[in-house]
Amino acid sequence: MARAAVPGRLTWRVATVLTARKETPTATTLELDIPDWPGHLPGQHVDVRLTAPDGYQAERSYSMGSAWQEGAPVELTIQRIDDGEVSSYLTSALSAGDKLELRGPIGGWFVWRSTSTAPVLLVAGGSGLVPLMAMIRARALAKGRQPFRLIYSVRTHADALYADELARRVRDDGGLDLHTVYTRETPRKRISVATLNTHGWPPDFAPECFVCGPTSFVEAAADMLVALGHDPRKIKTERFGG
Structure with a gap:
């Protein structure tokens, strides 16, 4: 799921793609190894930044689909959008070993905490x-x-x-x-x-x-x-x- 990126004082990290697997004909899940990842709460998202050879940059935000486990990959599931310059690249051009810039985790409202007992x-x-x-x-x-x-x-x-x-x-x-x-x-x-x-x-x-x-x-x-x-x-x- 993508949203407009929200600027913040977060560190950009270079993530390595471990796997890129098709979820549906138009959606791909990326498993990422992110050095020094601080962990995240379910519901948070990250900003992803792509930089072209000519210096042009594009940013989008994507929710994390994985629950946090220390040492486990972080997963982003990305739905390809027609004419979407970032989603088209992320869902079709990446493979194991490729690098991505991202920052996060972002968001503190739309999160669920396992300490809650409510339905x-x-x-x-x-x-x-x-x-x-x-x-x-x-x-x-x-x-x-x-x-x-x-x-x-x-x-x-x-x-x-x-x-x-x-x-x-x-x-x-x-x-x-x-x-x-x-x-x-x-x-x-x-x-x-x-x-x-x-x-x-x-x-x-x-x-x-x-x-x-x-x-x-x-x-x-x-x-x-x-x-x-x-x-x-x-x-x-x-x-x-x-």
Whole structure:
């Protein structure tokens, strides 16, 4: 998932690509070795900077999909955007041994901490699943017992990120539930108040809600949660694109 880069007083590091694997026909996960990485919380992101031979630079921000484990690679899952100069390069031109400049971790609001005991509702649109997947993975690493429910809106089966891993985790990680809505397969559906009411948590359970995806999707889903009676202070949103 990409957002506009936010400048900050962070150190640029040179990361080495360990693997570049296809998640879907248009999305790639990069496993990165980052020297002196300080660790990160699920939900945080990094800035990535590309520099052309003529000195031209482009920066974008990408969420980390991996939970932090000391010594383990940091993963970025990048959705290729039509005419996207950075995403096109990152999803097609990199291989093991290539270098990337990045800085982070960035963000302290849209994060989940394993010390929280509240139920969690994750609502993802497309590549908005990436930081939410980091939360799911972090819960598993911590052997957390917080009940998680994920509602995932995606175009088609072929576009679904982490499909095999999510199926395995739903089967093996007690307390994780998944409901997927396909917007471009028959019958076409979209997330609605009924979807969130049926597959989310009742407001009385006071869940932590994390909503991530395109701006219009996030605004609509957050409004629906408020309409259902959820505390706006417990609804955290991350948005990108138009």
